Amino acid sequence: MEQEQNELIWNQEEDDDEEDDDDEDCDEEDERSNSLAKAAITGRCVTLYMLITEKVIEPGPALLSLKYLGRRFIADLLPDGRIQMPGTKETFTSPSAWAVHCKRQVNPDKKSGCGWASVLYKGKKLDVWKAAWFRKHRPSSPAVARSTDEPDKSNQREEESSEYNNNCNHRVIIKHSALQKRSQNLDNNTLVECESFKTLGKAQPFTVSMTTNSMLLMDYHSHLTSSEVVGYLGGKWDQSAQHLMVTQAYPCRCRLADSQRAALVEEEIKLSMQNSGFSLVGWYHSHPFSAAHPSIKDIDCQMSYQLHMKGSGSTYYPCVGIIIAPYNRKRLKLESVMRMYMVMPPLESEPSDYGIPMSVKYSTRQNPSLTEEVLGEMKELVDFYKDTPDWLKFRQSWQPSITFLEKIKGSLANKLPEDQMEKATFLDYVQHLILPK
Known part of the structure; x- marks a missing residue:
């Protein structure tokens, strides 16, 4: 049971995935490396709805796309952050959920979605838009901002x-x-x-x-x-x-x-x-x-x-x-x-x-x-x-x-x-x- 618990938390949604036209799935160890620490240390959790409300992205038809093994999928972004397939009107609550759905149509054995790294918004990875949100909202850290100070600036640092x-x-x-x-x-x-x-x-x-x-x-x-x-x-x-x-x-x-x-x-x-x-x-x-x-x-x-x-x-x-x-x-x-x-x-x-x-x-x-x-x-x-x-x-x-x-x-x-x-x-x-x- 404890091992299952660790797998749950060390393996989060924000993973990397192959979006090229080859048949490589995400390596499970790579997925774990982009987990809780990535969220907590580098800006914490972000959702599509948060990006919409903060005006980083905006909802609209056919704004989301995903390429997988030669197939291209298109979806609408709804105002509440859900993703909707234009034909079937089927909705998904996260990029990973939609990515899994699309990839399983090509590869039924596909188990990971890795949505933020593979789903595109207006032609750019969602990871890029998420990074823009981090830059906008993460409180500035004086230590990080001054991490490139030269050694001879000791008086200033004091x-x-x-x-x-x-x-x-x-x-x-x-x-x-x-x-x-x-x-x-x-x-x-x-x-x-x-x-x-x-x-x-x-x-x-x-x-x-x-x-x-x-x-x-x-x-x-x-x-x-x-x-x-x-x-x-x-x-x-x-x-x-x-x-x-x-x-x-x-x-x-x-x-x-x-x-x-x-x-x-x-x-x-x-x-x-x-x-x-x-x-x-x-x-x-x-x-x-x-x-x-x-x-x-x-x-x-x-x-x-x-x-x-x-x-x-x-x-x-x-x-x-x-x-x-x-x-x-x-x-x-x-x-x-x-x-x-x-x-x-x-x-x-x-x-x-x-x-x-x-x-x-x-x-x-x-x-x-x-x-x-x-x-x-x-x-x-x-x-x-x-x-x-x-x-x-x-x-x-x-x-x-x-x-x-x-x-x-x-x-x-x-x-x-x-x-x-x-x-x-x-x-x-x-x-x-x-x-x-």
């Missing part, structure tokens, strides 16, 4: 880092009830308050527990940089008990705009997870200077991941998201907010196109000790970020009387394993890692 350390990202927070149709033209970075199952008169569909080691590594990762970070969650799903165990965090040592490295990082994480006997059970990311509520973009992505992981028939696999808010200045406590959430479809009584973000309650399981994997990952994260402009200057102030060093140590102190309850040894190790020698 000033930039100081500016990042004092950055306070004021993001609008709204209630889900304020969301209506996507045509509202809301900023996708708008934050949406999570609802509680109790408030909606519903029971949380499964229980969750999370280890202190996984929480510590996520929190540590989020504190190192002023940019958003992303990672994955490995664990176990107990179908009979309806219990999800989050056992280990897997940070992505990859820049948000680096799509080529994203695939390599994901493959490393996949192998590491398999070697540890864990399944992929979710993902995490940070909101460095804002609240730990999901953005509109986060809601869409979380719903997409849940649909990919849910399984079929009587088999169900959950997928949770976690948001860490390390430096929200509206919160004076040292410990970061770490919010676990999932997304429910909108209620029938609410005229909304957006899913409802739901807070997920979890219990904490204290590890007996820190593993070598966690300690090694902490050092590798420092090595990855320490020479970048968005690396935090930990001796500078987060609050008037609190340094960034005091902030990270204070937050990690509540996530230590049993053999580190004295705290001093581990927190000294953290200080040794992050302060310049």
Whole structure:
């Protein structure tokens, strides 16, 4: 069952496929490499409807085409993002679904659609139009924008880092009830308050527990940089008990705009997870200077991941998201907010196109000790970020009387394993890692 779950999530829709006049199908390993990490790290999930509402593309007749083994197929793009065959009026909800339908007419054994790479809109691959959407909506990353700085610009980089350390990202927070149709033209970075199952008169569909080691590594990762970070969650799903165990965090040592490295990082994480006997059970990311509520973009992505992981028939696999808010200045406590959430479809009584973000309650399981994997990952994260402009200057102030060093140590102190309850040894190790020698 766990292997099936991993196959579901590591193998997403946005794959590559042959569209030339030869009879090669997608290689399954190539399909997996363009999966969750590609979506989460390089811009997250996108649908045709999103591209239409954002005016990247527009609906109309005979705008979509696909070539496969000498045959050419034409389809209409409907205003709601569905694809319609002009002759039969048969509709499809995604490019991959339509690609599978067309290719099976030529090759009945065809199993993968790979629609975004093979379906054309006005003669260009849908991947091209999706990339245009990413460029339009992905928040600019100062670190990426300045990644080509020359080495002799050290003074400029120091000033930039100081500016990042004092950055306070004021993001609008709204209630889900304020969301209506996507045509509202809301900023996708708008934050949406999570609802509680109790408030909606519903029971949380499964229980969750999370280890202190996984929480510590996520929190540590989020504190190192002023940019958003992303990672994955490995664990176990107990179908009979309806219990999800989050056992280990897997940070992505990859820049948000680096799509080529994203695939390599994901493959490393996949192998590491398999070697540890864990399944992929979710993902995490940070909101460095804002609240730990999901953005509109986060809601869409979380719903997409849940649909990919849910399984079929009587088999169900959950997928949770976690948001860490390390430096929200509206919160004076040292410990970061770490919010676990999932997304429910909108209620029938609410005229909304957006899913409802739901807070997920979890219990904490204290590890007996820190593993070598966690300690090694902490050092590798420092090595990855320490020479970048968005690396935090930990001796500078987060609050008037609190340094960034005091902030990270204070937050990690509540996530230590049993053999580190004295705290001093581990927190000294953290200080040794992050302060310049």
